[in-house]
Amino acid sequence: MLYIAAAHLAGREERFNSLTIFAAQSDFTEAGEIRALLGESMFAQLEALMHKRGVLEAQQMGSAFAALRSGDLIWGPLVDRYFLGTVTDHAAPWKSVYKIHRLNGGDVTFALTTGGHNAGIVSGPVHPRRKHQVHTRRRGDHYMDPETWQATVPVENGSWWP
Secondary structure, eight states, rough: OHHHHHHHHHTTTOOOOOOOSSSOOOOOOGGGGGGGOSSSHHHHHHHHHHHHHOOOOOOHHHHHHHHHHHHTTTTTTHHHHHHHHOOOOOSHHHHHHHTTTHHSOOEEEEEEESSSSHHHHHTTOEEETEEEEEEEEEOOOOOOOHHHHHHHHHESSSSSSS
């Protein structure tokens, strides 16, 4: 919704001065696993549910994420994480989120963290195993594709939190 509001206000004098977005896609052409839930029938179900209750409750959102990541969230999260050691964002793949660079001509600070969709954002500065990459593209800087960005921006130990 913030993307829509920012785009709407961009042509007016009341535009946003700054906008902070956490792990949110602006372009769903590479949406990842969540595409399984993006369809007319699912939207109709959600619309009916939200109309009836007034909100999308945490339980419904949690069920959707559990369905997407059944191997991790239902069938053994500790075993999967220990053996596989995967660090992915099932809800908003980072390369899809990175596309904000193509949609914004101003300064963009992009942070790529370990820990997945939720843990990568909310894991505080004391988490011992976190790693991150942060880079600010200034207005007028050349666009770096995601692969080049990941290969050239230094990896730092610890949380991205200051």
